[in-house]
Amino acid sequence: MILGMNTAGRTFRWLVFAAGLMIMSLGVSLMIRAQLGSAPWDVLHIGLMQQFGLTVGTWTVIMGFLLLAVSTVLTKTLPQMGAWLNMLLVGAFVDMFLILIPAADILFVQSLMLLAGILIMGFGIGVYISPRCGAGPRDSVMLALSEKTGATVARVRIYMEVLVLAAGWLLGGPVFIGTILFSLTIGHVTGFSLRLCSTWMDRFMERGMRLENIN
Secondary structure (H helix, E strand, O other): OOOOHHHHHHHHHHHHHHHHHHHHHHHHHHHHHHOOOOOHHHHHHHHHHHHHOOOHHHHHHHHHHHHHHHHHHHHOOOOOHHHHHHHHHHHHHHHHHHHHOOOOOOHHHHHHHHHHHHHHHHHHHHHHHOOOOOOOHHHHHHHHHHHHHOOOHHHHHHHHHHHHHHHHHHOOOOOOHHHHHHHHHHHHHHHHHHHHHHHHHHHHHHHHHHHHHHO
């Protein structure tokens, strides 16, 4: 019995979604292990870890849960399954990679890890968004706040990032050159990756639908 394309297509989308989250988490972990400054949300997660214990991945899950709760209150609708899986898988993947990847203490190696982390994270974001399985916790709140306040998504995102970065810095999170470089480049890397991955995904699904019709 041949598996229908509808079922196979949905399965494939979720597999690509999970793979993208794993790739993104690898980028997060490389940036953390480079010790040259992390992305704003990871600055917060690391600061929380230093002050209250637990792991970076655990704080990723906790903060994700809180963000989804805020999104639910604002929109009065439950988040999609992809948002919950995003929160749980990223937390697990980040902790896994942090165990596997040692911290760097040579500047050249740290620089390579930082650049690789940004590129891999941006690529992973493009991969996990391309199947359109639902926005993550941060994006869910960002979209909800934009809808409620009338502010543009870009403006809401900037306010959120600045607030989170300030809170993370006050908690002792690692703010350094890598944080600035990430903020300046991640949008461009993600934009390129998203265009590439979305085009590939759409072509793959279109080809699958043609094959289903032929069968």
